Amino acid sequence: xxxxxxxxxxxxxxxxxxxxxxxxxxxxxxxxxxxxxxxxxxxxxxxxxxxxxxxxxxxxxxxxxxxxxxxxxxxxxxxxxxxxxxxxxxxxxxxxxxxxxxxxxxxxxxxxxxxxxxxxxxxxxxxxxxxxxxxxxxxxxxxxxxxxxxxxxxxxxxxxxxxxxxxxxxxxxxxxxxxxxxxxxxxxxxxxxxxxxxxxxxxxxxxxxxxxxxxxxxxxxxxxxxxxxxxxxxxxxxxxxxxxxxxxxxxxxxxxxxxxxxxxxxxxxxxxxxxxxxxxxxxxxxxxxxxxxxxxxxxxxxxxxxxxxxxxxxxxxxxxxxxxxxxxxxxxxxxxxxxx
Amino acid sequence: xxxxxxxxxxxxxxxxxxxxxxxxxxxxxxxxxxxxxxxxxxxxxxxxxxxxxxxxxxxxxxxxxxxxxxxxxxxxxxxxxxxxxxxxxxxxxxxxxxxxxxxxxxxxxxxxxxxxxxxxxxxxxxxxxxxxxxxxxxxxxxxxxxxxxxxxxxxxxxxxxxxxxxxxxxxxxxxxxxxxxxxxxxxxxxxxxxxxxxxxxxxxxxxxxxxxxxxxxxxxxxxxxxxxxxxxxxxxxxxxxxxxxxxxxxxxxxxxxxxxxxxxxxxxxxxxxxxxxxxxxxxxxxxxxxxxxxxxxxxxxxxxxxxxxxxxxxxxxxxxxxxxx
Numbered sequence: 241x242x243x244x245x246x247x248x249x250x251x252x253x254x255x256x257x258x259x260x261x262x263x264x265x266x267x268x269x270x271x272x273x274x275x276x277x278x279x280x281x282x283x284x285x286x287x288x289x290x291x292x293x294x295x296x297x298x299x300x301x302x303x304x305x306x307x308x309x310x311x312x313x314x315x316x317x318x319x320x321x322x323x324x325x326x327x328x329x330x331x332x333x334x335x336x337x338x339x340x341x342x343x344x345x346x347x348x349x350x351x352x353x354x355x356x357x358x359x360x361x362x363x364x365x366x367x368x369x370x371x372x373x374x375x376x377x378x379x380x381x382x383x384x385x386x387x388x389x390x391x392x393x394x395x396x397x398x399x400x401x402x403x404x405x406x407x408x409x410x411x412x413x414x415x416x417x418x419x420x421x422x423x424x425x426x427x428x429x430x431x432x433x434x435x436x437x438x439x440x441x442x443x444x445x446x447x448x449x450x451x452x453x454x455x456x457x458x459x460x461x462x463x464x465x466x467x468x469x470x471x472x473x474x475x476x477x478x479x480x481x482x483x484x485x486x487x488x489x490x491x492x493x494x495x496x497x498x499x500x501x502x503x504x505x506x507x508x509x510x511x512x513x514x515x516x517x518x519x520x521x522x523x524x525x526x527x528x529x530x531x532x533x534x535x536x537x538x539x540x541x542x543x544x545x546x547x548x549x550x551x552x553x554x555x556x557x558x559x560x561x562x563x564x565x566x567x568x569x570x571x572x573x574x575x576x577x578x579x580x
Numbered sequence: 581x582x583x584x585x586x587x588x589x590x591x592x593x594x595x596x597x598x599x600x601x602x603x604x605x606x607x608x609x610x611x612x613x614x615x616x617x618x619x620x621x622x623x624x625x626x627x628x629x630x631x632x633x634x635x636x637x638x639x640x641x642x643x644x645x646x647x648x649x650x651x652x653x654x655x656x657x658x659x660x661x662x663x664x665x666x667x668x669x670x671x672x673x674x675x676x677x678x679x680x681x682x683x684x685x686x687x688x689x690x691x692x693x694x695x696x697x698x699x700x701x702x703x704x705x706x707x708x709x710x711x712x713x714x715x716x717x718x719x720x721x722x723x724x725x726x727x728x729x730x731x732x733x734x735x736x737x738x739x740x741x742x743x744x745x746x747x748x749x750x751x752x753x754x755x756x757x758x759x760x761x762x763x764x765x766x767x768x769x770x771x772x773x774x775x776x777x778x779x780x781x782x783x784x785x786x787x788x789x790x791x792x793x794x795x796x797x798x799x800x801x802x803x804x805x806x807x808x809x810x811x812x813x814x815x816x817x818x819x820x821x822x823x824x825x826x827x828x829x830x831x832x833x834x835x836x837x838x839x840x841x842x843x844x845x846x847x848x849x850x851x852x853x854x855x856x857x858x859x860x861x862x863x864x865x866x867x868x869x870x871x872x873x874x875x876x877x878x879x880x881x882x883x884x885x886x887x888x889x890x891x892x893x894x895x896x897x898x899x900x901x902x903x904x905x
Contacts, residue, residue, distance in 0.1 A: 398788070446790045448724075450722065451821075470779075471777045471786065471787075481823075497784060498808065575775070575895060
């Protein structure tokens with residue numbers, strides 16, 4: 241029996257993290273968070289695409305390794321591959337006894353997502369899913385308002401998670417499993433599951449491709465109910481123009497019998513106008529706390545202290561189940577019950 | 581000079597009275613309301629005669645137009661009476677509470693050859709009108725997603741709390757969401773189907789509607805009567821196209837005054853939406869033109885609200901072709 245990297249490092253203070261694939265844009269953000277986090281280090285990058293991996297490794301001054309070497313060296317890995325490759329990477333990590341934090345959605349299909357959970361459970365490795373909004377400070381204040389009774393009885397949640405069309409593999413259904421519904425449903429759905437303790441019970445979806453010439457949908461408008469009957473709407477369309485001043489948004493408005501609470505996760509911005517000759521114009525610079533910091537710190541802590549990451553694999557499966565129901569609703573033209 | 585008879589003495593009658601006061605040549609000569617016409621006339625210092633009913637007003641007063649600001653179920657009988665007297669009408673939204681009543685209004689107006697304008701006032705709010713112009717000019721390319729939200733405290737200002745009686749008011753999807761449903765229809769064109777949900781509780785109601793336009797674009801309207809009492813109305817909209825994006829994120833104060841007692845804001849305009857709307861009505865009457873928002877417009881928009889309420893009640897998407905007068 242080989243000694244896994246995780247066991248070999250027992251007792252060491254520094255938690256060693258590897259990146260499995262850099263296909264997802266967030267890989268750079270996680271590398272930045274790890275560099276800033278005390279007690280953790282990014283020990284290397286593996287990638288299904290050699291050029292992509294080498295370039296990333298050079299940019300972030302880390303080693304580019306083959307996957308087996310990285311898995312030997314790491315206590316935990318963050319999977320930043322395409323959606324459909326999460327399963328393969330997670331399986332390899334589980335076999336090597338290395339804890340996993342997977343980009344969202346956990347998989348493009350709930351059955352595959354469940355398989356990832358089972359594989360990690362059987363291998364005895366922790367599995368977390370990257371839902372950074374749970375670490376957003378404005379969201380945490382809203383959770384307090386829900387729990388301390390300020391809101392009264394919750395009646396409606398109105399959410400948005402719009403973005404620019406991300407291009408690349410995100411718009412290739414073979415790699416992503418779908419468009420805006422796949423990409424921009426799970427963040428807010430997971431947040432609402434966590435905030436309320438309820439689950440999405442029924443989904444009605446209006447989807448379409450209107451902003452770009454794509455094989456996948458870029459309009460994602462969902463009308464849902466939670467298990468306690470609360471209304472829940474979500475606009476997760478890729479409806480921001482390429483030249484918009486920010487990457488997108490993440491908002492939830494909670495309407496209760498006693499109060500309304502509106503959360504804009506990325507409201508803390510400064511307007512920046514560049515007087516370039518290329519007309520690049522106005523940008524907004526976010527200066528609030530980066531929720532990715534909490535996400536990465538939680539994953540590192542879960543490895544150090546051997547506990548579940550905050551967003552569990554099972555919760556990741558539940559978010560994907562809502563995505564599946566949304567696609568089914570769009571196909572059938574009627575509301576669909578989510579099956580968990 | 582145009583002589584106006586106002587039917588109703590509630591919040592909308594007050595809003596219209598304030599608007600007429602800023603319009604040259606608009607002269608309120610009569611007010612009809614079952615119990616509070618005198619009080620209303622005194623409060624607003626009008627030189628107007630008071631009546632208990634629209635029938636009495638039309639019989640005894642000399643008016644050029646009737647402005648219907650009374651509760652929704654009264655719209656049909658009042659307009660029918662005005663039509664019988666050959667008097668042009670401005671009618672608050674919704675044109676009626678049911679498509680049957682709305683069609684009766686249209687028939688009465690056509691038979692008597694009177695003009696009727698319906699108060700879809702957002703078309704006269706500068707930010708909404710400007711956004712529609714930008715879309716019409718191709719500024720955002722083809723529309724993909726249109727969104728509008730309108731959140732209010734429960735309208736407990738109605739006489740006898742009539743808004744709370746859903747048989748009279750139709751609830752938040754019929755009374756309040758209809759503003760934005762009209763705006764989206766004005767911008768996005770014909771609607772193929774809607775899906776809606778609504779929740780009602782003591783002194784509260786909240787609903788949302790998804791729309792699928794005939795050209796495939798998607799819309800979203802959210803309306804609330806659930807803000808805490810005393811909170812001011814908030815409204816916002818967004819029109820996203822394949823070549824641009826328009827965002828109106830609520831009223832930005834143009835003037836802010838801060839004192840020890842607190843902070844007040846204002847967003848002054850030489851003429852607000854209500855004034856522009858009523859000016860457009862009076863101009864169309866005087867010029868003998870069709871009013872800018874017709875009974876037919878009011879009916880088409882009412883179909884959206886009726887479809888939304890049906891969808892919410894039945895838990896299924898409702899095609900507009902199912903919803904006819």
